[in-house]
Amino acid sequence: TQPSSAAADPAAGAAVKATDRAHVFHSWSAQGLIDPLPIAGAEGAYFWDYDGNRYLDFSSQLVNTNIGHQHPKVVAAIQEQAAKLCTIAPGFAVDVRSEAARMVAERTPGDLDKIFFTNGGAEAVENAVRMARLHTGRAKVLSTYRSYHGATAAAINLTGDPRRWPSDTASAGVVHFWGPFLYRSAFHAENEQQECERALAHLEQTIAFEGPQSIAAIILETVPGTAGIMVPPAGYLAGVREICDRHGIVFILDEVMAGFGRTGKWFAAEHFGVTPDLLTFAKGVNSGYVPLGGVAISAEIAATFDQRPYPGGLTYSGHPLACASAVATMNAMTEERIVENAAEIGEKVIGPALHELAGRHPSVGEVRGMGVFWALDLVKNKETREPLVPYNASGAANAPMAEFAAACKRGGLWPFVNMNRTHVVPACTITEAEAKEGLAALDEALTAADAHT
Numbered sequence: 001t002q003p004s005s006a007a008a009d010p011a012a013g014a015a016v017k018a019t020d021r022a023h024v025f026h027s028w029s030a031q032g033l034i035d036p037l038p039i040a041g042a043e044g045a046y047f048w049d050y051d052g053n054r055y056l057d058f059s060s061q062l063v064n065t066n067i068g069h070q071h072p073k074v075v076a077a078i079q080e081q082a083a084k085l086c087t088i089a090p091g092f093a094v095d096v097r098s099e100a101a102r103m104v105a106e107r108t109p110g111d112l113d114k115i116f117f118t119n120g121g122a123e124a125v126e127n128a129v130r131m132a133r134l135h136t137g138r139a140k141v142l143s144t145y146r147s148y149h150g151a152t153a154a155a156i157n158l159t160g161d162p163r164r165w166p167s168d169t170a171s172a173g174v175v176h177f178w179g180p181f182l183y184r185s186a187f188h189a190e191n192e193q194q195e196c197e198r199a200l201a202h203l204e205q206t207i208a209f210e211g212p213q214s215i216a217a218i219i220l221e222t223v224p225g226t227a228g229i230m231v232p233p234a235g236y237l238a239g240v241r242e243i244c245d246r247h248g249i250v251f252i253l254d255e256v257m258a259g260f261g262r263t264g265k266w267f268a269a270e271h272f273g274v275t276p277d278l279l280t281f282a283k284g285v286n287s288g289y290v291p292l293g294g295v296a297i298s299a300e301i302a303a304t305f306d307q308r309p310y311p312g313g314l315t316y317s318g319h320p321l322a323c324a325s326a327v328a329t330m331n332a333m334t335e336e337r338i339v340e341n342a343a344e345i346g347e348k349v350i351g352p353a354l355h356e357l358a359g360r361h362p363s364v365g366e367v368r369g370m371g372v373f374w375a376l377d378l379v380k381n382k383e384t385r386e387p388l389v390p391y392n393a394s395g396a397a398n399a400p401m402a403e404f405a406a407a408c409k410r411g412g413l414w415p416f417v418n419m420n421r422t423h424v425v426p427a428c429t430i431t432e433a434e435a436k437e438g439l440a441a442l443d444e445a446l447t448a449a450d451a452h453t
């Protein structure tokens with residue numbers, strides 16, 4: 001069904017933008033250099049502006065709306081909960097909070113059966129790190145350079161993305177290392193098996209020289225997302241699990257982006273047969289309809305705080321509206337086979353189509369991904385793999401990618417763009433027809449990138 005976009009009303013859009021520019025201070029932006037698009041509405045795989053332009057959402061709003069926009073069952077659940085109980089402090093037992101925790105625990109791997117709720121991904125990472133430090137009595141935490149873990153105090157330091165640089169002065173206890181990424185191998189590896197072996201050896205050496213007795217945790221995105229959707233080689237995560245066990249290090253998997261259907265399974269860890277000690281989630285748990293995140297905690301770590309208080313909490317932890325929307329989201333995803341849809345569309349439609357585009361477009365250096373979680377690594381030269389735009393901390397001077405994004409938007413497609421990459425990350429609910437519509441627009445827009453090769 002085609003969503004009906006509201007009648008164009010450019011004057012209303014201009015008014016929204018004027019007030020935004022006067023009073024809203026935007027994330028990650030030079031406030032004077034941005035031009036935010038006023039949005040009038042959204043439904044399913046689409047959203048639209050006030051000028052009558054409708055966009056197929058290939059970004060899922062920061063890789064978040066796994067269930068699509070305005071899912072009627074989730075909207076109804078929020079409305080019903082609002083009529084019943086809008087808010088209650090985290091210390092009480094409440095039906096929707098209990099049920100949301102039970103349902104998350106049921107879906108996470110292994111014995112991750114206790115859920116600490118937060119308002120989003122960064123707070124989940126902050127609390128996972130705190131739990132690991134208190135559990136082990138150790139201070140250091142290891143994370144990879146090609147990663148994004150959030151923008152709060154510990155989370156931004158753990159983040160390997162250059163956006164952490166301005167916050168690096170306070171990076172107490174964080175050590176970065178290289179994760180596996182064959183296309184731009186830090187280890188001069190020639191195949192996935194070599195990359196895996198060398199990345200594990202590099203991690204072992206890093207631990208040896210940092211001192212294993214000082215390391216509380218290793219945190220990894222199961223499939224690193226913002227940094228480039230780099231599916232790890234077979235055996236890598238199992239290898240990290242073994243290293244953590246050997247050294248008494250807590251293994252944290254950050255599934256804020258990869259979780260809840262994005263990779264075609266409830267959690268990406270399932271693809272690799274690995275269970276972490278702590279698993280962070282947010283985004284897809286309720287598609288961000290109400291802010292929600294959390295940490296799923298192993299029995300062993302939960303036991304640490306059985307007779308000793310956990311020193312952390314949030315006024316809105318396990319917020320009833322957020323939990324009601326999470327319950328409705330997980331139920332709808334199960335009833336409507338939405339995780340299965342993500343797997344099937346990825347395998348049968350998106351993956352093959354992206355590989356076909358890579359064969360025809362000189363700017364597409366590599367295609368990576370699974371489910372509805374794909375990246376095109378855009379290059380100036382396929383032989384040298386030189387990125388289409390240089391790596392930089394500010395996102396400035398990114399003209400070729402800006403031209404590519406503008407071409408997508410002219411074609412009715414809203415892309416996700418980061419550095420020299422575009423990520424194809426539509427809702428897990430996307431239909432074959434919608435995916436094909438978006439892929440055709442992407443094909444057209446890539447000619448703008450080809451012009452810079």
Ligand code: PMP
Nearest residue numbers: 120121122148149150254256257
């Ligand atoms: N971890 C990962 C893997 C993420 O992708 C993100 C957000 N992109 C975060 C943590 C931070 O989540 P939030 O923006 O909700 O704080």
